[in-house]
Amino acid sequence: MTWTLPEPMLSTPTSRPDLPPGIAGEPKWDGYRALLSVDEGKVELRSRRGTDLRAAFPEVVSGTAQLRDGTAFDGELVVWEKGRLAFERLQHRLQRRGTTAEWAAGERSAHFVAFDLLRLNGNDITSWPYRRRRTALESVFSARRLTTPWTLCPSTTDQEVVNEWLTWGAVGMEGVIYKRLPEPYRPGARGWLKYKPRETTEAIVGAITGPLAAPRTLLLARHDTSGDLQYVGRTTTLAASASGSIAPLLTVSSDEHPWTAWTFSAGWGSRDTLDVTLVQPDLVGEVGVDVARDSAGRWRHPVRWHRPRPDLSPADVTRITPR
Template sequence: MTWTLPEPMLTTTVNSPDLPPGWAAEPKWDGFRASLSVDNGRVVLRSRRGTDMGPAFPEVLAGAGQLREATALDGELVVWEAGRLAFERLQGRLRRRGAGADRLAQEWPAHFVAFDLLRLAGTDTLAWPYRRRRAALEQLFTARRLTAPWALCPSTTDPDTVREWQSWTAVGLEGVVFKRLEDPYRPTMRGWLKYKVRESTEAIVGAVTGSPTAPRCLLLGRYDTEGRLQYTGRTVTLSPTAGGTFTGLLDPAGSEHPWTGWTFSAGWGTNETLNVTLVQPELVVEVHIDVARDSAGRWRHPARLHRARPDVSAGDVAPFGS
């Protein structure tokens, strides 16, 4: 009988970067969550939502020949470019098949960063505590001498190492995931904790959804080195209270706004566009952002508004891409 991959175990976001007692930590990768199984000669590579990703990543399917039969892993698909994780290269591979997928496998090869063991040589390991699954996963890598596309996710119980990992944002790591040492693998349950590194920064409001007197979302920009206002990202949807604090701070744009004729996506990876109102690019706001960027330096995830900064001029904001 064919074994079926379980649904993935999930995370809950926490605000504390500290390692709780009795837990281990792993780096949080900027990639695609994926699970893989080898069963009766058949290789399945599945996304968190259950999509078959195998045809898009032929190098991962081919690499499954290094694994033991009747083995399954949980992990993250990543692509590296110039020493950092390149999410946009990974995303660009999803819809490729056949020769196109083969070509991109050579140009932008993916790695499967394994962080959990779901099955080993026909033995279901879900009920094992994390510490036992982790030891078996490490032994699998050692015994099989696994090489690319396989990579073993680091794991630690040392608080100093956890703090060091949180400084690795320059290479695209988003934070850390905490896992209780004695917990089994519980499909669909939010039993792991996720801390995402966030930083405070400033940007210029160039457009809004809703009205300038009570915006629902702020579209933010920064000037590049040639003096052009570039779009860098948007905020999460503002509460009515937060939106109301902008009364009198934003002025409708004139006819020569630098974003005239531009369209703005409603979200990463969607074709839906936002209905925006351009405003004079004068007001600076302070926001909290995570470290995920696209290749141009734009923020991949919405920012959290902290406060308006009418005391700061647009010329004092960091340049686009920084």
């Protein structure tokens, strides 16, 4: 009987970065969640939502020659570029097939960072506690002497190590995942905890979605070091009170707006475009962001709007490096 990959186990956010007793921490990678199985010579590689990823990542499929039949991993697909995780490169890889996927595998190879072992020597081990699965996962890497594209995700019960990981935002690490040592792998359950460092910073409002009298979201900008106004991210949906306080501070742009004729995607991986209204880029706001950014300095995840900063001018906002 052919074994089928289960649904991935999931996490819920936590506001606490500390590592309690009985819990292990792992770095949270800025990549693409994936589950992989080798069963009777058949390779299965799929995303969290069940998308077949084999055609997009031929180097990972061919790398399964290093694995013993009856092995299944849970992990993260990542692409490294110039010393950091490059999610935008990974995003481009998802769209490639055939010869273009083979070319991309040579130019921007992906790694599979394994953080859990679901099957060992043909046996389903999801009922094992995390600490036992972790030991087995380490044994697979050492016994098989796994090399690229396989990477073993670190794990620790040392708070000092976790604290160091939380400083790795510059290389694309998003935070830490916490897992209970005695807990089995529970498909589809939100049994893990996820901590993401957040910071407060400033950005310029360059456009909005929704009506000018009641903006729904804000498209944010920063000048680059060449003086050009670059898009850096979009806020979550504004609360009614925030929308009402911002509206009087906005002015519809003149034809000389730097973003005239630009289009904006509705989200990462989406082909839908936003219906936006360009506004004069003179309003600065305080925002809350996490550490996930692309190589152009854009925030990958939605931004939380805190408050307008009429005391600041666009010249006071931190600049980014040109694309």
